Amino acid sequence: MPDVRSTSFTRRGLLAVGGAIGLGVALTACGDDKGKSTGSAPQGKTGASGKSGPWSFKDDRGTTVKLDALPTRIAAFTGVAAALYDYGIKVDGVFGPTTAKDGKADVQAGDMDVSKLTVFGNKWGQFNVEKYAAFQPQVLISTTYDSTGTLWYVPEESKDQITKLAPSVAVSAYDRQLPQSLQRMWALAESLGGDMKAAKVTAAKKRFEDASARLRAAAKANPGIRVMAGSASDALFYVSGTNLSIDLEYFKALGVNFVEPPESAKKATGGWFESLSWENVDKYKADVIIMDDRTATIQPADITKATWKKLPAVKAGQVISRSPEPILSYDKCVAMVENLAKAIESAKKVA
Known part of the structure; x- marks a missing residue:
């Protein structure tokens, strides 16, 4: 990569x-x-x-x-x-x-x-x-x-x-x-x-289905909680749109309220995401931020930018990981669905 x-x-x-x-x-x-x-x-x-x-x-x-x-x-x-x-x-x-x-x-x-x-x-x-x-x-x-x-x-x-x-x-x-x-x-x-x-396989599929139901319920119960999907590099912060990405499209279908960059802003990237300078990282209001967990990106704990640290979701500790390239087994996809459900259930309205 x-x-x-x-x-x-x-x-x-x-x-x-x-x-x-x-x-x-x-x-x-x-x-x-x-x-x-x-x-x-x-x-x-x-x-x-x-x-x-x-x-x-x-x-x-x-x-x-x-x-x-x-x-x-x-x-x-x-x-x-x-x-x-x-x-x-x-x-x-x-x-x-x-x-x-x-x-x-x-x-x-x-x-x-x-x-x-x-x-x-x-x-x-x-x-x-x-x-x-x-x-x-x-x-x-x-x-x-x-x-x-x-x-x-x-x-x-x-x-x-x-x-x-x-x-x-x-x-x-x-x-x-x-x-x-x-x-x-x-x-x-x-x-x-x-x-x-196999019991392990069928159990994982059931856990994924249960986690999805939990996320749908969490989103329905907390419609005002806005979620932003982000990714960090030294020079830029990327805000993902929900179209094209298998996880975000699914979460949106379950009712999650996402920050959605306009098509004009995503045009330069083929519709995937908007690139922001760190000075403009506060362009969108979000209560929960889900961050790219891949090793080629900077992880939240390692982001030193002052503008990042001032974001309401960051100050509230409402930042979780996201897998833009999920391992496509039910077992490995359970946690990301459960974690988002839990984050929305417990999130405070901060933005």
Whole structure:
């Protein structure tokens, strides 16, 4: 992921900066790619259900990938691998934020043991093609955050080399609501042999549904509480619009009252967000602020700007985290829904 302080406003750059993440798709099908397992590769059993035989999956671009058997050598964007891990699917090769500067797991790695992963690139623009080829991938899986099905974190300059080595699958997280993307990841995990009837899996889905009901009730009971979705860099503060982002679209549908920058202000970023100087960070009134939790952004505790500290929501301690790139398993999405519900339930009207 690029440094949000220096990202130019290209489409992919926009998606990488704070607050710019959303759903996607419908690219007309490219052919049915076939991959075959050759040679020995690192990795073990993929599915938890003992499923075997030919495998196929129609992704959110409309592309159907077919293999002679369930893939056992999967390469995936880190957040996708983390979601599949929650469904019992073993992914050994990843690309995207995997380890933080201290060597610990990045927030997007979920519950995976990052020390056991083969990492092809840990930052935006990084992807070791030679290492990837040696891994002998059978399929590459990523999310997509635009209407053309661009594979998230697969560099534009090397995408042709990368996609020639194995067929790819894209799960859309652009311009739709969170449950749709969760359902698509569920379907993918199920196709790969995940045990979707496991108690842990079904319990997580129920907890997500309960959390959503709680958030809807909280929003209905507190219609005056305004929520602002923000992201911080050294030079700028980004205020996200609710359109395009799967989490914000869903929360809005549940009744959450969001600060909404006008379309004219978001035009320069393709409709994603408005960029504010820190001197103007008080442009919008908000009672609760939800802040981008990705490691490429500055976290609330580390923001030293005086204008930030003067914001009513900050002074009232009404700032919580947000995951613009949520790990698409029900288990990992429960907390962000519950936390927002709790924040709205307990918030004081301060702005």
